[in-house]
Amino acid sequence: MTQNFEEIYERIQNAKIKAGRNDKIFFTAVSKTRTVEEMREAEKISWVDFFGENRVQEAEGKRAAYPESKIQWRLIGHLQNNKARKASEIFDCIDSVDSIELATRLNRIADELNKQIPILIEVNTSGEVSKSGVAPEKFSQLLDFVVTQKNLRLDGLMTVGPLTDDEKKIRNSFAQLRGIIENARASTGLTMPILSMGMSDDFELAILEGSTMVRIGTLLFGARFYSTK
Ligand SMILES: *Cc1c(COP(=O)(O)O)cnc(C)c1O
Numbered sequence: 001m002t003q004n005f006e007e008i009y010e011r012i013q014n015a016k017i018k019a020g021r022n023d024k025i026f027f028t029a030v031s032k033t034r035t036v037e038e039m040r041e042a043e044k045i046s047w048v049d050f051f052g053e054n055r056v057q058e059a060e061g062k063r064a065a066y067p068e069s070k071i072q073w074r075l076i077g078h079l080q081n082n083k084a085r086k087a088s089e090i091f092d093c094i095d096s097v098d099s100i101e102l103a104t105r106l107n108r109i110a111d112e113l114n115k116q117i118p119i120l121i122e123v124n125t126s127g128e129v130s131k132s133g134v135a136p137e138k139f140s141q142l143l144d145f146v147v148t149q150k151n152l153r154l155d156g157l158m159t160v161g162p163l164t165d166d167e168k169k170i171r172n173s174f175a176q177l178r179g180i181i182e183n184a185r186a187s188t189g190l191t192m193p194i195l196s197m198g199m200s201d202d203f204e205l206a207i208l209e210g211s212t213m214v215r216i217g218t219l220l221f222g223a224r225f226y227s228t229k
Contacts, residue, residue: 005045008219015207025207026194028052028074030217033224036066042220043071050093052076052215056083060090076158076196076215078132085109088117095120095158095196098134100145103152110151118153120196121146123180125173126162133159139180140187147188156194156212157181161202170202174209 012025029042030052039062042048051069053059054077063073072092079087079096084105087094097103097119110117121142124133134142146154159177161170174197185192196213198206203214218224 004219008216009047011204012207012214015204018204019208019210021207023212025211026050026196026213028076028196028213028215029220030054030076030199030215031062031221032058032077032217034217034221036062038221039066039069043069050074052095052217053091054078056087056090060086063090081105088113093118093120093155096122096132097146097152098122098124098132098142100142103142103146103149107149107151116151116153118155119146120156120158120194121154122158122160123177125159125176128162131160136176136180139184143184143188147190154188154190154192156192156196157184158194158196158213160199161197161206167205170205171209174198174202174206174211178210 026049027047028050029048031039032054039051050071051073053073053075059073074093074095075087075091076095079094079102081102084102088106088109094117106117122133123139124131124135146152157177157180159173161173164170177197178195181192181195194213195211196215197211198214200216200219203216206214
């Protein structure tokens, strides 16, 4: 792990000051491709709240190798319907719910496991076809369905910003998600505390737009040497 974590903390604090905010911003350490040894080091940092993994299989192996982890693990990558059961066993929270079919499956599995699964709905605010997430036009239909699923607990929303240097476009994407969550809170009466947006390259802009959870990998651990989606 790089020794960047003091700097990350400072940058988060500075962005909060710039945004005039004093509320809690959760920190998800994105540990995809990282070893369990690296994760152990990251968990020692007092303000690391969660691990974020994007592949069920990778996370399964790491959970088995790291059973003493005391923080919760979140699935932040796209989830295929046929991996919903395994994901429900391995992860504490599933942040990438993006279809009625997936929500239906997760709810049924949670019912069988006699538990409630905390979830986020992922929204594609960038319009990039390579990105997962429900299209903004289809969001309210998915929301209406999810709130009827007794074994799912909707904690908020997630998005991945567009891949561009254009700060305005990035901020627009985050502002769009904030607008969506505000409407959703009003229409459902749910608290939905988690607005998960912002990664290594854009977390300060996300904080300015109201993010309450940043997901950071590269800045914390260094560059990834093999790519995952
Ligand atoms: C990989 C990933 C991140 C972290 O990206 P970095 O640029 O390494 O900080 C955050 N969110 C999701 C959904 C990811 O897949």
